[in-house]
Amino acid sequence: MILRVTLFVLSAIGFVSIIFLLFSIFTLKNIINPNKDLIKNNYYAVVILSGNPDRASVAAKMYFSKNAEVILVSNEDSTVKNYHTGGLTPVHKIYLNSLLSNNIKRENILLFGNNRSTYDEVRELQKIKAIKNRKILIVTDKYHHYRVRMLLKHFDISQNVDLYPMSPSLDVSDKKIMQSIILEYFKIILFYFFDDYDNFISPIHDR
Structure with a gap:
């Protein structure tokens, strides 16, 4: 009886391990080499998700080349140190300043949400009636x-x-790229367990 139970437990552990291995391979493959969308000739809106200031300059180029009407900027609630003034600057203002310096009119830039995670950003996008359909x-x-x-x-x-x-830009190290991939992998695992896992694990900043 004990032998049967032991064999059953070992078999179950082996089965779960294989499933987890296959999941990991599939997930990492999609993180490293995601399916590319077919980019169209025009869009109503260009959306910038927070996390990388370089996204603003790329979004500005897309705004003009794709004849967009508005740019939506994540209204992230965190701040970063301004080394010129010594004070703190809201992250979304960094994006705003970058867009303005790229000749985007302020009235065409809309802030959305009060976000601290990618989950928040996508959830808040869902609520914007102007972009539906x-x-x-x-x-x-x-x-x-x-x-x-x-x-x-x-x-x-x-x-x-x-x-x-x-x-990634050419000056980003392989170590930094590997960290980004691993971080995305664990965030996906946490998403499967908790959905909006920021409510469960507050120290992790979901970017």
Whole structure:
């Protein structure tokens, strides 16, 4: 009897291990090499998800080349130190200043949500009536692409939304890239367990 139970437990552990291994391979493959969206000729809005200031300059180029009407900027509630003044600057203001310096009119830039995570950002996008049934282009990073698409499907707003994934700049080290991939992998695992896991694990900043 004890032998049967032991064999059953070992078999179960082996089965779960194989499933987890296959899941890990599938997930890492999609993080590293996500399915690319076919970028269209025009969009109603370009959306910038917070996390990388370089997204603003890319979004500005997309705004003009895709004849967009508005740019939506995540209204992230965190701040960063301003080394010129010594004070703190809201993250969304960094994006605003970058867009303004790229000749985007302020009236065409809309802040949305009160966000501290990618989950928050996509959830708040879902609430914006003006973009429903419109073509939307989201600018994000390459290794962020897969998780963003997961969240778009989770909130049922994936239709008419394309993702423009930015490749890492040449000055980004291999170590930094590997950290980004691993971080995305664990955030996806946490999403499967908790959905909005920021409510469970507050120290992790979901970017």
